[in-house]
Amino acid sequence: MMDLVELSSRSSASADYFDAKFKEISDERTELQNRLRGHEQRQVIAQNNNARMKELFEILEQANFNLNEYDEALVKQLIAKVTIVSAEKIQITFRGGFEVEQAL
16 A cells, blocks of 8 residues: 555556545455454354353263252253243253253
8 A cells, every 4th residue: 555655646647546546455454354353253252152162061071960860950050041932942041051942
């Protein structure tokens, strides 16, 4: 862009040509910045999801699954909430944000 400024100051060409080039470069720069921001946001979301999954797997690794009866402590450790979606479906939200819909 600086080269274009220098050329513009030395050239006898129309200012409109250089204005159009400046706008083109500026628009491209803005688009690239937006794409970079979007990529960074997707990376943050992926890192958050990975952290949630890691937390859930750590809980699962420590859990004793040789159960003969309902274990309230285990349920409280694994499940954050259960939402009734309809008469035929519930949504289970595990600790860490992982969600599953289940038909009844």
